[in-house]
Amino acid sequence: MGEARWFLGISLHFDHEHGITTLSQAKFAADVTKRFGMDNCRPRKTPQDRGTILYKRTEEDEPAEDTPYRQAVGVLLYLARVTRPDISYAVNQVAVHASDPSKAHWVAEKNIFRYIDATKSMSLTYYRTTTEPHVRVYTDADWANNEADRRSVSGSVIQVFGSAVSWQTKRQRAVSKSSTIAEYIAVDDGVDEARWAMSLVVRLMKLDHVIPIPAMIGNKSTIKRLTNGRNSDAQKTVDCKFFSVREAVDNGELELAYCPTNVMLADMLTKALPTTRFRELRKALGVCEFTAGVGEVLEHPA
Template sequence: MGELTHFLGVKVVQKPETGEIWMGQTTYAKNVLEKFGMENSKPVSTPVDMNSKLIKHTDDKEGVDSTQYQSAVGSLLYLSTRTRPDIAYAVNNVARFCAKPTKHHWTAVKRIMRYLNGTLNLGLLYSKDKPKECVGFSDADWAEDQDDRKSVSGYMFQISGAAVSWRSKKQTCVALSTAEAEYMALASAAQEAVWIR
């Protein structure tokens, strides 16, 4: 059957001479941008505008087509869970508003697509020269949710220089301090570390 080159929309480039394997979804990302008319958008350097906080729909906010919004978020979710951990937090953030999205939420989705437009060729690069041990990172954004003040946890684990496991999710209870939010994020990362081991 030969060397693996594509798997479920993920392109795999194997370089035996350098001991590297690259995995990415350039074609899929281009198709997503074309589907939502963002292929000629101006690229941005980050997937999230940190000065803009998303809140739930209120009566004075103008809604947008929820079907289109859900389709866009679903397309971005596929990218963020396969080969693009760099957009995981941003996609998690917009996915919380699929029931009643507003123009503000749609602007946040379009920003992620603008970021993708400038980073189409990014992916995961595994190298035999990088450490084989599993290295993990965790972080928390204390009281990030403007509606219920819950924090957001995130973790990532690397092997051979690239991510093998990552997640961004809202915590289930309200943390009373940044330290408590960080401990909850660390506990979630420790559970994943035990599973990976």
């Protein structure tokens, strides 16, 4: 039967000589930008400008009733989840307002399409390697910087052998009273996903021992408290997350390490970044220009 070339609308390209595998949704991206009238539009270098705040629509704001806002959110979420972590934060921000969007929200959504149209040949790239550790998780939280409601945003990236296999941007359900609490929540969310990745690696590699998962965290205070301190927050939900992570550390599942901002991969998933920084993290996450067989990628067999 030969190698798979397409799977659920994703183009697969294998370079066995150099040990490179690419997953591309260029055809899907081209189709949806055309579907929403955003093909051949003015390009953007990033999906969202720094400092963008999307407020909840008020009676004074013009509703986006005559736009395909919800349908657009659906296709953007699919792209963000499968091969395009670089749009994850921006898509999360517009998805929050899907139930009652304003024209301002629609403009923000169109900006994402403008970025996608300019970068549709980007693909998610994996490199053959035996890099240790098998699984690594990066977690970050942008604490209370959204003036609209002061809810923090969690971000996490799961790497297997040095390549990103899972990522998420998540708006926290309640307002965190400190950056440390916001980080607890982000770490707990990321660790849950990392455990799943490690269980898969253990089964595939037939391992018979526990391999600690390095958790890269951008807040030293969080690491100190999770390692040998106590949670000072009385909120039961936060307390449970704190002790869940502490338990993983104590039983050898998890190793906590400080990660400086300049190498924090999850930073892209918690806030809009300046162009240079955005491009650095995009490349670090494996989202690269697909230079081999682009024409082939844009032509689906059916």
